[in-house]
Amino acid sequence: MGVDTRTLKAQVDLRLIVEQDLGPAPMRGRQALLWRCPFHDERKGYSLAVWADGFRCFGKCQVSGDVFDWLQRYRRLSFQEALRALGEAPRSAPRLAANRPAPPAEPPPSEWQVAARQVVEQAEETLWSCQGEQALDYLTGRGLAGETIREAHLGVVPGGYRQWRTIAGLSVPCGITLPWLTGETVWAVKVRRAAGQPKYVQIAGGSCSGLYRGDALPGAKAVLFCEGEFDALLAHQEAEPLVTAVSLGSAGTGLNDRWIIDLVTVPLILVAYDVDQAGAKGATRLQALSKRAHVIRVPYGKDITEFHLQGGDVFTWLAHELRRVRQDAILTPPVH
Numbered sequence: 404m405g406v407d408t409r410t411l412k413a414q415v416d417l418r419l420i421v422e423q424d425l426g427p428a429p430m431r432g433r434q435a436l437l438w439r440c441p442f443h444d445e446r447k448g449y450s451l452a453v454w455a456d457g458f459r460c461f462g463k464c465q466v467s468g469d470v471f472d473w474l475q476r477y478r479r480l481s482f483q484e485a486l487r488a489l490g491e492a493p494r495s496a497p498r499l500a501a502n503r504p505a506p507p508a509e510p511p512p513s514e515w516q517v518a519a520r521q522v523v524e525q526a527e528e529t530l531w532s533c534q535g536e537q538a539l540d541y542l543t544g545r546g547l548a549g550e551t552i553r554e555a556h557l558g559v560v561p562g563g564y565r566q567w568r569t570i571a572g573l574s575v576p577c578g579i580t581l582p583w584l585t586g587e588t589v590w591a592v593k594v595r596r597a598a599g600q601p602k603y604v605q606i607a608g609g610s611c612s613g614l615y616r617g618d619a620l621p622g623a624k625a626v627l628f629c630e631g632e633f634d635a636l637l638a639h640q641e642a643e644p645l646v647t648a649v650s651l652g653s654a655g656t657g658l659n660d661r662w663i664i665d666l667v668t669v670p671l672i673l674v675a676y677d678v679d680q681a682g683a684k685g686a687t688r689l690q691a692l693s694k695r696a697h698v699i700r701v702p703y704g705k706d707i708t709e710f711h712l713q714g715g716d717v718f719t720w721l722a723h724e725l726r727r728v729r730q731d732a733i734l735t736p737p738v739h
């Protein structure tokens with residue numbers, strides 16, 4: 404064929420080609436740009452990561468490949484057509500510099516927030532009525548105190564785990580409601596169902612770019628990223644003001660730029676994700692944000708809740724980790 408595809412590939416930045424196809428990237432990592440994956444018609448997340456030399460879906464379909472695979476799969480070109488397209492593809496990546504950050508996420512529209520607030524209020528009222536007994540038992544069984552549960556405005560929509568209710572015009576799965584509030588703003592409402600997969604379902608219309616307890620960031624001396632909301636609540640209950648606990652809701656979710664500005668002033672960032680593969684991956688991603696970020700692990704158990712329920716002292720553990728990390732920072736000269 405006489406065409407050196409390797410040289411051709413090296414000259415092309417796949418991110419620019421995907422940008423032509425899918426528009427500007429809604430999320431940006433340090434190397435990769437992230438889009439909703441078109442191959443599995445993704446609605447919620449941004450599973451498609453694209454680097455200069457390849458792409459991969461970290462979500463449902465897991466497709467991956469190089470620039471030729473992209474052109475053949477997405478644009479449905481033949482190999483010959485792909486070669487021709489590459490000859491005309493943009494060659495450099497000047498616009499991919501860090502000086503063009505994605506706009507920070509905005510909270511959901513106010514009409515949605517009004518309806519979501521009604522859901523939250525009704526569910527909270529139910530939790531503290533006799534209908535909420537079982538849910539309350541579950542929450543206290545996770546080590547959460549009544550005051551913590553109230554402060555977090557947790558609630559319950561009673562019913563079987565397969566059932567949904569319509570409240571304030573929103574379709575709500577039955578289960579324990581976890582509102583993502585920052586001040587007056589409702590970013591999202593997640594529901595933990597008693598069974599079934601996925602266990603956590605977000606009420607449609609909410610944002611995936613929130614940060615659970617994110618409004619606690621300003622003025623924080625140290626921030627603790629927990630993998631889930633319940634862990635964040637427990638850490639908040641047991642160890643504030645030592646650390647300010649927040650959560651992205653899952654190990655796979657990245658931090659939206661909106662929250663970075665509040666993190667800039669925090670001297671120390673701890674990441675305590677679950678002791679499993681997804682947790683390790685998510686922690687590494689957060690660690691890459693800043694030299695002030697340190698990955699820590701619970702001494703035993705899979706996560707903070709399990710550690711606490713098995714008799715671990717969350718406050719003592721975190722105090723120890725903070726001392727250790729600060730000591731390291733003093734002993735290790737800064738690198739550039």
Ligand SMILES: [Zn+2]
Nearest residue numbers: 440443460464
């Ligand atoms: Zn996909």
